Amino acid sequence: MTLVFEHSMKRPQRARHTSSVQKESAIVDGIDISGHWNKMYAPREITAYDPGALDRVTAIPGAESMGWCYQCGKCIGVCPVDNVGDYGPRKLFRKLQMGQDLINNPDLWQCTTCMNCLRVCPKEVDMIKIMPAVRAQAVLDGTNVPQELQDMFRNVAEYGNPMGESARKRVRWAKDLDFEVKDLSKAPQPVETLWFVGDYYAYHGRGNDAARAMARVFNRMGVDFGILGSEERCDGDSQRLAGEPGLFQMLAEHNIEQFKKHDFQHVVVSDPHAYNALKNEYPKLGGAFTVFHYTQLLDQRLERLRPLLTKRFEKKVTFHDPCYLGRHNGEYDAPRALLNAVPGIQFGEMIRCREQGYCCGGGGGGMWLDGFMSDHVGERLSENRVREAVAVGAEVLAVCCSYEVSRFEDAVKSTGNEGKLQVLDIIEILDHCMG
Amino acid sequence: MKIAVPLKQVPDLVEDLEVAASGTALDFDGLKMKLNEFDEHALEEALLLKEASGAEVVALAIAGAEADRMLFTALAKGADKAVKVSGVDANADNHALAQAFAAAIGPLGADLILTGVQSASDRDGQLAPLLAARLGLPCVSVVTGVQPQGKAVLLKKEYSGGVMAEFEADLPVVLGIQAARQTPRYAPVSKVRQVQQSAKLEDFAASGGAAPSQVVKMAPPPRGQGCKMLKSADELLAVLKEKGVV
Numbered sequence: 001m002t003l004v005f006e007h008s009m010k011r012p013q014r015a016r017h018t019s020s021v022q023k024e025s026a027i028v029d030g031i032d033i034s035g036h037w038n039k040m041y042a043p044r045e046i047t048a049y050d051p052g053a054l055d056r057v058t059a060i061p062g063a064e065s066m067g068w069c070y071q072c073g074k075c076i077g078v079c080p081v082d083n084v085g086d087y088g089p090r091k092l093f094r095k096l097q098m099g100q101d102l103i104n105n106p107d108l109w110q111c112t113t114c115m116n117c118l119r120v121c122p123k124e125v126d127m128i129k130i131m132p133a134v135r136a137q138a139v140l141d142g143t144n145v146p147q148e149l150q151d152m153f154r155n156v157a158e159y160g161n162p163m164g165e166s167a168r169k170r171v172r173w174a175k176d177l178d179f180e181v182k183d184l185s186k187a188p189q190p191v192e193t194l195w196f197v198g199d200y201y202a203y204h205g206r207g208n209d210a211a212r213a214m215a216r217v218f219n220r221m222g223v224d225f226g227i228l229g230s231e232e233r234c235d236g237d238s239q240r241l242a243g244e245p246g247l248f249q250m251l252a253e254h255n256i257e258q259f260k261k262h263d264f265q266h267v268v269v270s271d272p273h274a275y276n277a278l279k280n281e282y283p284k285l286g287g288a289f290t291v292f293h294y295t296q297l298l299d300q301r302l303e304r305l306r307p308l309l310t311k312r313f314e315k316k317v318t319f320h321d322p323c324y325l326g327r328h329n330g331e332y333d334a335p336r337a338l339l340n341a342v343p344g345i346q347f348g349e350m351i352r353c354r355e356q357g358y359c360c361g362g363g364g365g366g367m368w369l370d371g372f373m374s375d376h377v378g379e380r381l382s383e384n385r386v387r388e389a390v391a392v393g394a395e396v397l398a399v400c401c402s403y404e405v406s407r408f409e410d411a412v413k414s415t416g417n418e419g420k421l422q423v424l425d426i427i428e429i430l431d432h433c434m435g
Numbered sequence: 436m437k438i439a440v441p442l443k444q445v446p447d448l449v450e451d452l453e454v455a456a457s458g459t460a461l462d463f464d465g466l467k468m469k470l471n472e473f474d475e476h477a478l479e480e481a482l483l484l485k486e487a488s489g490a491e492v493v494a495l496a497i498a499g500a501e502a503d504r505m506l507f508t509a510l511a512k513g514a515d516k517a518v519k520v521s522g523v524d525a526n527a528d529n530h531a532l533a534q535a536f537a538a539a540i541g542p543l544g545a546d547l548i549l550t551g552v553q554s555a556s557d558r559d560g561q562l563a564p565l566l567a568a569r570l571g572l573p574c575v576s577v578v579t580g581v582q583p584q585g586k587a588v589l590l591k592k593e594y595s596g597g598v599m600a601e602f603e604a605d606l607p608v609v610l611g612i613q614a615a616r617q618t619p620r621y622a623p624v625s626k627v628r629q630v631q632q633s634a635k636l637e638d639f640a641a642s643g644g645a646a647p648s649q650v651v652k653m654a655p656p657p658r659g660q661g662c663k664m665l666k667s668a669d670e671l672l673a674v675l676k677e678k679g680v681v
Contacts, residue, residue: 139623150621157624158469159449166449168465246625 050099057102062133068123069093075117075125080359081110084384085377089117089125104143108135110376113241113364114323119355128241128328131364135243145243152368153244160233160251161199162368170230173201173208174215181215182226190263191226193218193297196255196278198270199234200402206409207402213431214270214294220308220434221301225268231258235269237277237324242365249285252277256287266290268297271402272324273363279329293325295400295426299334302341309433312344315422317429318394320350320385320408321357322401335400338426342433350388358385362403382411390417400426436490436583436606438481439545441536441566442509443471444501444525445556452655459650463526468501470508473551479615480581481549482513488583490547491515495539495639497532499525503636504627511622511630519636523643528559530648535641536562537569545607547588552577552611559648563611575602576611 026033026040034040058067071090079088087110092102102108111131118126139145139153155164174181182191195218200207218225233251240248259267267289269275278291298305319339325331332354339347352358361381366373370380386408389397397408408423446452447467455462481492494509496502498521506517523535540548548570553561567574580591590602593613665671675681 136625140626142620145621153623154621158447159467164449166451166467168450244623244625246623246628250624250628 049097051097053099053101054093054096057096057130057134060133060137063130065124065126066093066096066130069125070123072122074120074122078116078120078356080112080114080116080361080381080384081377083358084379084381085110087111087376089121089127093125102134103138103141106144106372106376108138109146109149109365109369109372111364112323112359112361112366112381114359115327116323116356116359119327132241132243132245135241135365136245137243139243146369146372148368148371149242149365152365153239153242153247156234156236156239156251157247160254161203162234163199163203165203167233168230170197170202170232171227173211174227177212177215179215179219183229184226184262185229185231185258188262189226191224192265193223193225194259194262194264194267195225195227196235196267196269196274197227197232198274198402200406201270202232204402204406206405210270210402210405210425210427213425213427216431217298217305217427217434221298221304223297223301226262226264228255228258228262235274235277237273237281238363238365238367240277240281241363242368248277248281252282252285252287256282256285259287259289266292266297268292268294270294271400272322272329273401273403276324276328293331293334293400295325295334295338296331298430299337302337305338305430306341309341309343309430311433311435313342313429313433314344314346315396316346316348316394317342317396317398318348318350318389318392319353319398319426320360320389320404321354322399322404323357323359323363325400326357327355335398335426338430339398342429348392348394350385350392350394352388358388360385360401360404360407362401362407367403367407380407380411380414382407383415386411386415386417386421390415390421394421396422396424396429398424398426398429436484436488436547437543437545438484438490438492438547438549439540439543440474440478440481440492440494440509440514441532441540441548441550441562442474442478442494442496442505443532443551443554443556443562444468444496444499444505445471445554448555454653454655459653461653468499470501470505471551471554471556473553473612475551475619476615477549477551477610477612478509478512478514479617479619480612481547482620483616484547484581484583485513493518493543493545495520495536497521497523497525497527497535501525506636507627507631507634508622510634511626512620517634517636518639520639520641522641526556527643528646528648529557529562529565530559531643531646533562533565533569535643536566538641539639540566541570547581547606548572548609549581549612550609552613558650559646561611563609567609570609572607572609573604574609574611575604577613578610579612579614580616581610581612 023040026038057063073090076082076088081087113128152162160167201211233254236248236251275293412421447469450467453462485492492514493516494514495518496505498519510517520539523531563576564574577593578590582589587605592600
């Protein structure tokens with residue numbers, strides 16, 4: 001299915017058991033050691049490969065670890081893309097070793113940076129560093145960057161969100177609430193919690209549902225919170241991983257400047273990508289704040305939350321671990337604590353859960369590469385995951401990353417499971433239980 | 436070959452446009468500006484000509500909200516020089532802009548001047564013919580496809596009704612670009628930021644003239660009868676019955 005060899009690559013001579021290759025007698029340093037147990041061959045070319053392709057990658061700062069692979073193949077077993085296609089670090093290494101370029105190649109854009117490979121790699125070949133570094137090179141050179149991704153970069157650069165919507169409409173979702181959300185860009189005031197809402201909560205229909213649920217839950221719990229309003233921009237993490245570190249820096253600098261204008265104790269984020277950015281990347285640019293994912297904040301205040309969950313939610317629920325909360329940042333328990341506090345819930349795990357969670361396909365730029373990926377995978381990662389949720393008997397697939405709701409709802413439809421599986425952000429379930 | 440590309444900023448239509456309290460202009464406060472899309476095509480065509488046969492591309496913009504961004508982006512895409520022209524408001528009408536651009540372009544000795552065929556903010560005519568008149572040069576507008584041919588260029592010009600004409604124009608000439616040969620390239624922010632550190636914008640001081648026309652009134656178009664959103668098939672049926680359709 002996949003093109004393995006480029007035409008320009010020199011194919012190695014196949015070693016053959018012929019007399020032209022095997023010598024008549026075995027003479028080493030003048031001593032005849034011939035015998036049926038000793039075979040001597042004329043020097044064979046075992047490397048007719050161009051090492052240039054691999055060297056070009058390992059020369060890129062951040063991509064050095066690509067050269068450390070010793071091809072054990074543990075990564076292939078856990079790579080979510082290989083599960084539905086033909087991919088993984090070992091395969092990429094082998095292709096590079098045989099002279100196939102990675103920079104101008106569709107292989108460069110398939111990795112979702114889910115980190116399952118790094119989790120198991122004995123040599124610490126770090127795709128989370130390699131892919132962004134090589135992609136940044138491709139983006140700078142303008143080499144065959146998928147058009148879908150370029151369109152997304154353009155929207156984020158121009159409007160501060162991937163949808164290409166007006167920055168001024170970022171607070172539109174809050175209009176339908178029957179209470180005021182403190183918009184710090186309009187009325188600066190000290191708050192305990194600065195809620196970084198995020199693009200998908202702000203602009204996507206299903207994200208709006210979750211955003212309103214979040215505001216209602218915070219309100220009922222007496223959380224003292226405010227938002228950056230139309231001054232908030234995309235967190236930039238996926239853009240960084242997809243090859244635009246300059247765009248990430250521009251967004252981070254803007255957001256950090258906004259944060260610094262205000263007086264707050266901690267930042268709470270709606271989605272794990274913002275969590276990863278604010279926790280691990282923003283400090284490198286001078287923006288170090290205490291940051292929680294919303295499940296962590298609510299888990300901390302669980303004893304205040306629990307008595308408010310009065311309405312029962314008697315459904316069979318399973319949970320999808322988001323790669324950027326789970327594997328990348330080690331948080332598996334907070335979402336589960338919240339779900340297990342839901343009255344009437346019947347919670348069950350999927351087989352690929354916690355560290356072994358199966359990626360939804362949205363990370364590392366994948367959110368904006370589904371068209372491109374359709375040429376390379378048999379089914380979408382999100383479709384594969386939805387099938388798993390249905391297979392374990394779930395009626396509800398609970399998530400806590402705003403990328404996932406639309407991905408899984410699409411997959412429910414495209415796998416013919418409409419009506420059988422509901423996809424809900426955890427915050428929507430909690431909001432429901434608050435009556 | 437030297438190619439000059441004057442770039443205009445226009446209001447971004449992603450925002451809701453509102454008329455200012457004066458009633459004679461847009462409310463620019465909080466309006467997002469961006470590069471005129473047709474000018475982006477003009478720049479793309481210039482860069483393609485450069486890549487095909489080697490040329491020097493000079494981008495120009497009137498000093499204003501978007502000037503720096505437009506010019507550094509042009510440099511990041513491959514333009515060789517960028518000139519920021521001061522002396523006139525970046526949101527002024529095309530007559531004023533043509534005067535300022537002509538003053539800056541004149542000394543360049545450009546063979547080709549490419550600019551967008553039109554823009555959303557054109558009120559008093561298009562920039563390309565006004566610029567050509569000021570420079571005393573010929574102008575062909577609504578151009579797709581520019582092929583240099585020695586001291587001339589072969590052009591395709593679009594007319595309405597699907598009619599296309601081929602022109603041969605002697606250089607120098609001003610062209611109003613309808614569309615470039617391919618979608619304008621994306622300039623990665625990473626590249627633009629690099630360019631911002633390394634490149635410098637040139638300055639040119641021009642003087643604008645008095646506008647030959649003034650806006651006396653600007654207002655949104657009058658609302659029609661409006662549209663009622665129906666929520667169900669029953670509602671639709673009721674309406675159809677009411678109107679006597681069924």
